Amino acid sequence: MTGQDATAQVNSMPKAADEPNQEIKEVIEFIDKIRTRVATVVVGQDVVVERLLIALFTGGHLLLQGVPGLAKTLLVSVLSKTIDLEFARVQFTIDLLPSDILGSEVLDQKTNEFRVHKGPVFTNLLLADEINRAAPKVQGALLEAMQERKVTIGGENFSLPAPFLVIATQNPVEQAGTFELPEAQLDRFMMLHRLVYPKPEEEKEILRRNAQLGIRVEGKGAVAQTEFDMLSNEPAGSSENLIAAMQAVQQVYVSEAFIEHIVEIVNRTRNHPLLELGCSPRAGISLIKASRARALIRGRHYVVPDDLYALAEDVILHRIRLNYEALADGHTGTSVLQSILREFD
C-alpha cells in the first residue's frame, strides 16, 4: 500500500475546529503588536524575535551568539520599550567587577553610614553584551543572580524585579582575551541562539531604511539619526498583557507522547558514542517550557514535535560536548544533534 492510500483513509477521519479560545486570541493579538512594533525598526530576524518572546514568556535566559552588527542590542531595546519594561545594558570587559553589575555598599559622607547602591542587574531586561569578555568571577556573579533571582549586597538579600530576563551576547570570533563560559554556566541559559546574516532581500530593506534616517538637530548642531532614534516610546502592551501571556503559556497542553519524545532525545545525548557530555535534566525542562511558549506564539494550545525539533538546536547544542573521536572525525555538534533527532530506532 502506498502513501496515497494512507492519505485517502485519513481524509475520512474526524477534525475539530482549530479556533483558539478568547484568552489565547488576546495573547496572539499582543504578540502580533510586539512583532509589528519590532518590525518597524528591525528587518527580518523573525526567529530571533520569536526566541526573545519565548524567553520573556517563560522567564528563561537567552544567549545570543553572533558577529557584531546584527541588531542584537536594537532588538532587546525595542522589545523592552514595546512592553514597557526597564532595560539596562552592561558592556562586559576584562576589568569589570561583580559589584559593577550587582551593586555595592557606599559610604554616605553626610550620615557616615553605608547605603546600598543597586547595580544594573536590578532591571527587567538586562543585556549583557559580550559576556565572555568578563572574568569568570563576574560571569559567576551574574549567573548566580540569574539562577536565584536575588542578589546579596552587604549581607542583605535583594530580590530582582519581575520579570527578570538576561539576554547575553557573545561573539563567535575574536576569542583572544576572552573567558569561554563553562558548560555548567551555559546550562543556566535556556537557549543559545546563533544569529545569521540577513537574507539579501532583508539586507536591501535595511539599507533603504537606513538611507532615509536623516539627521536630528540638537542645540546648535545636528547628528545623524540611528535606528534607536526611530524607536517609539509608546508601549504596545502592558505588564498585564505580559502576565496574561505567561499564564497562557502555563496552560498550553503537553501530551505524554511529547514528554516521551523529550526523554528519548535527552537520553540519546547521554548515551551517544560521539558525545562526551549529554544534556542535563534542565535541558528537558527548558525544552518543554520553550515548546509551550512557541506553541502559544504560533496560536496553538498544545505542543507538537515540530516545536521540539525547531527548538532543539537552541536548547540542546550548548549543553552537549563532542568527544575527541568525534572531533578527530570532523563531526560537529549540529551534525551529531541532527543524527540524534533523525534516529528512529
Place this chain on the structure above:
Amino acid sequence: MIRFSFILSLLLISCSSGAMTAAPVQVTEANGNETAELKTTVGFPLRILQNKIAGSHLIAKPYTDRRVPAMVRIIESFPHGSDFRYDIEFKGFEPGRYNVIDYLQREDDSELASAPLWVNVEPILAADKVRPIPLPQNTSQFRSYYVPILFVSGIAWLAGLLAILFYGRGTLKKASVVIKTKTPAEKMRPLIDAAIAGNLTSAQQAELERILSEFWSGKLNLGHLPADQLRSTLREHPEATKMLEQIDYWLHRPAGEATQPVDINALLKPYQGQSTTTASE
C-alpha cells in the same frame, strides 16, 4: 678599548676560574734570570701572575696545530717601564717539561730572547695508564637476543596493524549492514499491530510517531533535511500533513477535542503492509 679588553680579560678569568680552579703562582724573578721551576698536572691550568718579561709586548702564539701538547693564554698585560708584566695561563696536555716562552711571540714580530720559564707537567695516572680505563663489557643475555627480539616484535606489530585494518573494518561493515536492515517499515509493523490492538504505551506511541516521520522522509527523499525542516516540509505536503494532523489529534491534543475519537485502525492500517525495502537506507 683598553677598558673593554680589561673587562673581557676579567670575564675570561672568572669563566676559566669558574670552569676549573687554576692555581695562581706569583713569579717574582723578572730580570731575565731563570726562575724556580713551576709544577702542574695534565690538563690542569696553571696561572703565572705578574711575570715580567723584558722587551716589547708579547702575545700568545696561535694554537693552530692540535698536536701541540700545551696551550698558553695571556690573560692580561701591564706596562712596567719599557717592559711588560703578564698574567699567563698555561695548560699542558701531556706530561713533560715545557718552556712557556716557547709558546709566546713578540707582537711586533721581533726576536724573543728571554730566559726560559719552565713548567713541569706531571701525570696523575700511573705510568702504565696512559688511556682511560675501558668500559666493562655488557655480559647480559639480552644483548645476544636483541636482533631476534626486534624482528619478532616487528612481526607482531605488523600482524596487529593488519588485524586492526582488516578485521576491525570487517566488523564495522557487518555492524553497519545490521543497521541498514532496520527499516522504518520493519520497525513500525509491531507497533502498528499493538496500536490497533490498543496496547501501545506512550513511549511506543512517540516511537511510532518518529518512525512515521522517517517513513515519509524516505518516501519523499527528504533524508538530507534537518529534523525541523523535515517536519515543516511534511506539514506542507498535501498527503503527509493530513497524517500528521491526525497524529496530533491522537497523541498531542487534549482528549475530547475531536468531534469523534480518532480511528487508529483507519489511520495506521495503510502502513501495516508496507514493504520492508521501501525505507530510506
